[in-house]
Amino acid sequence: MAWKKTITLKALEKAGNTSVQVGDKVVFIAHSDGKLYAMDGVCSHARCILGTLVQENKTVKCWCHDAVFELENGKMIEPPYVAKNAPMEKLGLKTYEIRESGGFVEVDLPD
Numbered sequence: 001m002a003w004k005k006t007i008t009l010k011a012l013e014k015a016g017n018t019s020v021q022v023g024d025k026v027v028f029i030a031h032s033d034g035k036l037y038a039m040d041g042v043c044s045h046a047r048c049i050l051g052t053l054v055q056e057n058k059t060v061k062c063w064c065h066d067a068v069f070e071l072e073n074g075k076m077i078e079p080p081y082v083a084k085n086a087p088m089e090k091l092g093l094k095t096y097e098i099r100e101s102g103g104f105v106e107v108d109l110p111d
């Protein structure tokens, strides 16, 4: 694992959330209630890029088929509407450590 620089904290605070390319990985990052969050930015269902914060900024909804993931732990809590019987426990997203450093948001990602 290694800390990777993404966007400025100021830009993330203004946007609230975004998906960013970090090397060969897409990471969803968010700033909610004064806390930073990071998770895989590619949906586990059909690989759409996430997404938007919903439910008082505690969950992330995929644009494509409305699957919903918990921001805190990446767990899928609503399945894609096109795959209601999808095994949600297997479709959760990986979360990552995230921090502010020198005005930038950094995420601890695999090398």
Ligand code: FES
Pocket: 043, 044, 045, 046, 047, 048, 062, 063, 064, 065, 066, 067, 079, 080, 081
């Ligand atoms: S690609 Fe995300 S719900 Fe289908």
